[in-house]
Amino acid sequence: MEKPASSEMRPALLEADQPLDLLVEGMLGVGASIDWVCRNSEGAVVLVQWAPAGESLVAWAHLTAQLRWVEPRLADWQTLAPERDLDASLAPTAFLVSPEFCPRTRELAGLPDSPISLARWVRLDERGWLLPESVPSTPASTSRPQVAGPPGNARAKTSGRSVVSRPGSHFRTRLRDEDL
């Protein structure tokens, strides 16, 4: 399956559970291009990358590197393009789009701290659709951005992790013992 054109991807992104506004296509990142750079409704940057069938694992590594590259540049983007209303305090997340995913990619997407979510690209009625890809769940993965829609607001810069709280306790932290 061919990589969808931006004109086809844009409406699919807009109709996702959490709509994404396509800002830039084919942006040069670190050593390679990022297919689409988007903004979610909260102002967070969301990278969207196409992976041809059989290449999702490589695309995952590519996205991981691009996320790391993008994060320190968010404040500059915010300054250079204030009309985009980006919120540099929100960590960037990413969306890997492919007609199919290999088991190893799906395992990676099931990691609790993953800022990358998966969406399957399907063509129905002569147009493209983004369908959430189910991933193997782990007990700790409940706090990660769900693949049921494009990645949402991951406020923890380092991990996209939610605040950990305990019933009855108002104590807040994103850290776990193993982080310390």
Next chain:
Amino acid sequence: MARELSDVLHYFLDEEEPSSAAGCPVIGMPAHPDDELRGAIQEALTTELQQLGREAHGIRPGWSDLAASELPPEPGAPSYTIEGAAPPPLGDQVRRAQERLATTKTAVVLVPLPTDRPWEPEEAFLLDRCWLTSRPSDVGRAEFFELAERILSLRPQASVGITILGVDGIEEARSAFDALSEIFTARFDRTLRSYGLLLDAQDLLGGRLTSGRAATTLRDVAQLLCDDLAPTHPTTPTPPAPERNPRGEARFQ
């Protein structure tokens, strides 16, 4: 000459009371001026907020407001303070900083509030959002509640948040916070906000850290504070939204 409603509106409206509500968020950080550790924590927190993309400006009482990257003069260097001249009031310094940052959406002003003198009513707006640190010792708890009493007597609608120091792990911090929170709620009938924990805080005395437990936990504290700050201003009022206690009652109303 033709006039529009906006040209004459001030005749019909009360003079606007100076407050922080029209500017960027202000975080008041009460501490004794001689408390070097808390001073170092406050500076490090300002820097960390900047790292997270916030336009964080730290105020130095008695000085002009400075960004965290601007250091005080080296010992022996000429002082900028004019002898005999009183330093500008803290509230004025903050308002000037807010005016300068009026167009910066991610701005936040951090202001240390000296606890060795009474706070003036004109400074009360600096207490709208207070961030404190406390240790789980008897002295630490007593000091915390004394400060909370001072804050809430001057600014009953203040939001008080705390970071736990002097513990060795998350569970210990959680227990310490829960103990403080329970008493706080019972005494003041409001919720104490949690801003995590800070391990090995004394390491911050040596300057900015990029790794280690102090750096990791400070980053978490800064992120929690960021989460609570309004994402934009001036369209969003500065004072935090009323909180509810565990019984679900509205506060500050």
